[in-house]
Amino acid sequence: MILRLAWAELRHRPGRALFLLGGYALGVAVMVVLLAVGEAMLEQARDRALVGGGDVVMVPAGVSTEMLKGGGVAGLFLGIDQARFIHRNVLESPRARRQFSIRAASPVLDGRQVEIVAGGRSWKALASGEIPSRARAAGAAPNLLRGRWEDTPADRQWAEPTQAEQLGEMDRFHLPEGDAARDSTWAEWHYFNVLLAPDRWVYVTLMVAGRVRERGQWGGRVLLTVRERDGTHRSLTRDFPGQLVRFDTLSPDLRFGDGAEVRLEGATYRVLAGAGDARVDLRVTPAPRRYFPPTDIGGTTLTSGYVAPALFARADGTVCLPRCEQVSGVQAYHDHNWGVWRNVSWEWGSASGEGLSLLYGAVRGDSTATEGLFAYLVDEEGVRGVYRPAPVRFTGTRSVPVGPARVRVPTGLAFTDPRQDLEVTIKVEAVHVTDLRRPQRRYFVQMRGTATVRERGMQPERLQGFFETYVE
Numbered sequence: 001m002i003l004r005l006a007w008a009e010l011r012h013r014p015g016r017a018l019f020l021l022g023g024y025a026l027g028v029a030v031m032v033v034l035l036a037v038g039e040a041m042l043e044q045a046r047d048r049a050l051v052g053g054g055d056v057v058m059v060p061a062g063v064s065t066e067m068l069k070g071g072g073v074a075g076l077f078l079g080i081d082q083a084r085f086i087h088r089n090v091l092e093s094p095r096a097r098r099q100f101s102i103r104a105a106s107p108v109l110d111g112r113q114v115e116i117v118a119g120g121r122s123w124k125a126l127a128s129g130e131i132p133s134r135a136r137a138a139g140a141a142p143n144l145l146r147g148r149w150e151d152t153p154a155d156r157q158w159a160e161p162t163q164a165e166q167l168g169e170m171d172r173f174h175l176p177e178g179d180a181a182r183d184s185t186w187a188e189w190h191y192f193n194v195l196l197a198p199d200r201w202v203y204v205t206l207m208v209a210g211r212v213r214e215r216g217q218w219g220g221r222v223l224l225t226v227r228e229r230d231g232t233h234r235s236l237t238r239d240f241p242g243q244l245v246r247f248d249t250l251s252p253d254l255r256f257g258d259g260a261e262v263r264l265e266g267a268t269y270r271v272l273a274g275a276g277d278a279r280v281d282l283r284v285t286p287a288p289r290r291y292f293p294p295t296d297i298g299g300t301t302l303t304s305g306y307v308a309p310a311l312f313a314r315a316d317g318t319v320c321l322p323r324c325e326q327v328s329g330v331q332a333y334h335d336h337n338w339g340v341w342r343n344v345s346w347e348w349g350s351a352s353g354e355g356l357s358l359l360y361g362a363v364r365g366d367s368t369a370t371e372g373l374f375a376y377l378v379d380e381e382g383v384r385g386v387y388r389p390a391p392v393r394f395t396g397t398r399s400v401p402v403g404p405a406r407v408r409v410p411t412g413l414a415f416t417d418p419r420q421d422l423e424v425t426i427k428v429e430a431v432h433v434t435d436l437r438r439p440q441r442r443y444f445v446q447m448r449g450t451a452t453v454r455e456r457g458m459q460p461e462r463l464q465g466f467f468e469t470y471v472e
Contacts, residue, residue, distance in 0.1 A: 093382025104137035236276035286310035302365025351465025
């Protein structure tokens, strides 16, 4: 009966019947194609070579591996920030190998636009790059038909630099660009603090400041701030004209004539500086892995950069303040800052012990919102944690005289990241206040104290350090 009705319909309305049949056929064909594509994608996802090898693929936030495999214009501009740092101090750190059994991390540079020139002709092309030893360890090495595919010295330096190579790579000077090049508040400096005794220390700063691209509009300064046992502070300065200043955009090296210098000698900083009746001649040796990588904030009103090559270091040499004395193996710290500093303020702190370093900070620019606070823990096995805690709060204050005024300064600081069970409390043991004589955030407060760090599943740790904030 059904067949008779179908034939009758076909004879009566042949066009409509064929159109209906074609629609059903098209729908079935589309379904077959989709199922085939899905099956192919599943097979590709199981193929380690096609997705970069390994058991886990790291891609930029919000991007899938399918997008990267598909290529296209969008793929030319994707990247992972701080890739070298993540590779060395996170993915291939001793902690990652011990806790997560990571054998190797294989970085992939994909979709980079290049130009090939041969025989007088040129072609635009897309190039990819990998580190042979890492790709092989991740199971993504190609099947070579001829030749060799081995690590070059540049590959080795990218993945496993020596301590000296890593310091030279991260710690270097900058030339200001754009509006910053015309701003007289541009400044860049090396900063070292050296703990001579529990109640005695010295800050050493070698700074370049001004419009460094304009002759006669910039120069160098040495600043030595000495904290004596009785709690008094002495700040001594010495200035140098720009023609006596030499700095290197490919290394940390900085020289002020014959009067002062910072020079990287292997994996050790040589620091020579003098001002007034004080001078230092030190060798500062950073602990491996205890560093924070270069980072910068850019915007219309704020340009600020920071790197801390030595969250924990040992210093040896001579300090004359003015009496000369030898120091050997004392705790030290080194960072490097650059940017435009018109009405800029910050929250900052660094504390270390033999086994752990803490760093936290936030920067405020003129008429800009406060950058969110970050906190960072690192030890000899690599990064232990990166946090975004709530703002620093004062847990107590006291009044101290600053010139004719009295200023309330903190006796304790604290911040928490409840999402990751981090709590940091700081007991302030010594304070030095500088009156900046400006309308907002007028008083700069430098503190020495003890930070107690509590992490999930870990014993609390007490770290000695230095901390900075601003008060009205």
